[in-house]
Amino acid sequence: MNLSGMPDLALILFAPWFLILSVLFWVYPRQPRDARRRLFDIAALLLSLLAFIATLRWSHGYADRQHGRMWPQILATSAGYGVYLLALGIAVFVRRALLKR
Secondary structure, eight states, rough: OOOOOOOHHHHHHHHHHHHHHHHHHHHHHSSOHHHHHHHHHHHHHHHHHHHHHHHHHHHHHHSOOOOOOSSHHHHHHHHHHHHHHHHHHHHHHHHHHHHHH
């Protein structure tokens, strides 16, 4: 299997875990559940996914291949997952601040 030609392998492998995290982000807290909240949640989830994909592609191209054929996938997965969690974490705190108002 040629791993160097599969920069989106991490997206395929992490899709179930991202689905779980996204559902938890969407569901909690349960109230208030108005249109503004739904729009914010959709935007936050899309931005988190786009940040993950951008980081995945950047780090896959940036990885030094002299450390082995798996290194680009390992770096891309690690960096992308960290960026996804960071973006979702920032969205949690921004949403909390917006809901207090």
